Amino acid sequence: MKKFASLLIVSVLGGFLTLGSYLAFFEEEPLLIEEKGSIPAYTPVNFTATPGSTMADFREAARKSVNSVVHVKNMAITKSPFSNARAGIALQGTGSGVIISPDGYIVTNNHVIQNASRIQVTLNNNENYMAEIIGADPTTDIALIKIEAEELDYLPFGNSNNAEIGEWVLAVGNPFNLTSTVTAGIISAKSRDLGMDSNISSFIQTDAAVNPGNSGGALVNVQGELIGINTAITSQTGTYVGYAFAVPSNNARKIVEDILEFGDVQQGILGIRGDQVSRLPAGIEVSTTEGFYVSEVEQGSGAEKAGMRKGDIIKKIDNVEIRKFSDLKGYIGSKRPDDVLKVTVLRDGEDKELNVRLTKYETFQIKAIGLEVTNATPEDLKKNNTENGVKITRGITPQMQSESLAGTIITAIDNIPVNNIEEVKRVMSQRDPSDPISVTFVAPNGEKQKYVWR
Incomplete structure (x- = not known):
């Protein structure tokens, strides 16, 4: 698996710098962009297979899907190089989204809308809306946005547990800004672990053609049910070579419901x-x-x-x-x-x-030092020969990831003892962010060390 991973590049499909950003300047609102980008060169191919030779008819599923999948544009406010005044709106990238309710809730990938100042959604009938972010979870790469509209076509969630290897599926999205594109393939594998830093380590693998711009789009079965959110491809070039991966619909649905009910993901x-x-x-x-x-x-x-x-x-x-x-x-x-x-x-x-x-499962990211922590169990404390502290789960920056500190206990921050993540949150919220931060660690061998970040 490691050898395989070393030969391939896992790339998110969407959003950022998909075809190269372009800048649109505005003096004031509105911010709606009518996109007229060029279509990449292509070679016509004749297809003469007998209709229905696959023993599956995709027409009804495709009809349902194209009207329920939207084009999502991620825009950022730019500053003038000569002052701090707003210069305009830059299109950072594009992706796809799936309408999941008639009143305008849309699920997409977090990386499609990340760092956006404005989000524009274009329906299949070319109507444009500005969207608001309802919630997002970077660790699962799922986000929920909403537009103000009614009686929209939408895709119902299917049960991804029932999806089977060899089953026909459609990928629906906006690759390379080619809107409302439908491709067909089969489920090649389930529970695929890509080794990504994600809480979703169980992707649906398909050989339906998926390319940059498909991120956040729909993977549907022949009944027109949403069974996955297209998220990543494995490729040496960053474009489709036969493998694409989707977050299972059961996971995506649970994340959306958590965001709506609790405001964050309940793990x-x-x-x-x-x-x-x-x-x-x-x-x-x-x-x-x-x-x-x-x-x-x-x-x-x-x-x-x-x-x-x-x-x-x-x-x-x-x-x-x-x-x-x-x-x-x-x-x-x-x-x-x-x-x-x-x-x-x-x-x-x-x-x-x-x-x-x-x-x-509760965690908290101490961004000032690039570490994520969770509450330590009595067994964790006993192992590290300490009476208090929180446990490091992972590094959230490349530097701290390389330190391999998972399992280490943090007993104090700025010389203030901490017993749980609520106390960590309190200490971090009350300190001056410009001051150096000191952290006391207890390693699994019981050795206590203090480090200072400036």
Whole structure:
């Protein structure tokens, strides 16, 4: 997998610098842009296959989809090079979006609308609207925007768990500014892990042609149901070569519902650590080649309360087969805290069913030092020989990612002890951002160190 990844470039499909930005100058409002960009050169190709030879008819699904997929333009206010006055509006990039309700809610990718000062949406009938951002989650690359309109065509969410390898699908979007483009292919794989820094590690893979500009567009089945949001391609060139990836609709729908109900994404966890059976180190003998091996159960977690043990192998959750880690993470990502899941584990050669209640996974990004932290469990504190602190989950900048600090405990910020992420938030909100920040760490070996960022 690593060798494969080293040969290919995972690239987001959309938004930024898709065809090269251009600048449109305005003295005042309005900000609507009538786009008349050139169409890239193409070569006509005759297609003489017998209609219906695929045994699937895409016409109805295509008709439903093209009117429900919109063109999204990301615009930024520019400054005059000679003063701080506004010079105009720059088109940073374009992508796609999917109307999911008749009153104008649209789901797209976060990278399509990121850093936008203005967002313009163009419907398939060429009507233009300005959109507002309702919410976005960078870690899953899903965003929700809204336009003021009524009685719009929209796509209903399908159940992505029911999608099958080999099933025909359509990709609908605006590649290269070619609006309302529909391409067909099959589902090539499910639960595909691209190794991206994302909470969605379970993409639907398709061979339907997807290119820059398709980001945020729809992956639909032949019934015209939305089963994915097209997000990424794997390519040496940045354009389509046969592999495209979509966030499953169950995950996207859950994120949208979280944004509308809570204002942010509610992430539930089982409370276990481990790895897929195929990646276990030598010395751990198991009787199966598929599943997720539980190497640790967190104290106080839903998994512990349900009776899960070290050495259990998770084979199924709610009748969804778990063959590898991406299966597990993808399914959990479609659920929220307090959901109760039926988990089937292999223990001592026999299947055992456990009812596990998910607990809330809370994190906070300390942007001043480029780290994300979560609440530490009593077991985490005991391991690090400390009585208080929060646990580092990951680096959020390239420099801190290279430091491999995951699992390290932060016990104090600016010499103020912290016990949980709420205390971290309070300390960070009350300090002067221009002052140096000192952080006290306790490494897994118990060694305590203090670092200062200036």
